[in-house]
Amino acid sequence: MSEIMNLKAKLGLDVFKPYAEPHITIKAGMEKHHLLKRAVLVCPAGLYSENAGGEVELSIDGCLECGTCLVACGSEVLEWHYPQGGSGVQFRFG
Template identity: 50%
Template sequence: MSKSKTPFGTVTERLDKNRYETDVEQSHIQIDQKAAAATSAGPLLVRVCPAHVYSQQLDGTIGVLYAACLECGTCLAVAPPGVLSWHYPRGGKGIIFREG
């Protein structure tokens, strides 16, 4: 058995069992691009997000693929104050975990 595979499958296999109900009308993540640039928070968000929600755009801004968010709170823990506005998605939207 490889290190990345557990008796329950790999992390990727387990995450694939989850469902995502995207709220196409409202993102639950907003970035203040000026604050992100001033604090250099963008590259940090790109590095720490386990779901790869954040990406560095060619123009220097930070892109947000909110539909992929695992709602783990890692970005909230590392983002300087004022950079990120984050709340849970509206009821019935976001990630629906199928396996712990």
């Protein structure tokens, strides 16, 4: 009988080395922008959320560096670059 893993368990297989500074930031004043709300729906790691005030928040720990949020939302609302070498995600496949 196979066991179904939830998102947190799957992400727990990867290793995340701390970032010196966040490699993705929401641009100032764009927290309520309609384009940014797409990130809540598309981030495979579930790192974006919308608070009670309608602002989108990002918790960068666990980022897979996939770039989906940048493609979905655009550089108008997000500042996005890869983390410095030696930091960020290290994938584990089993």
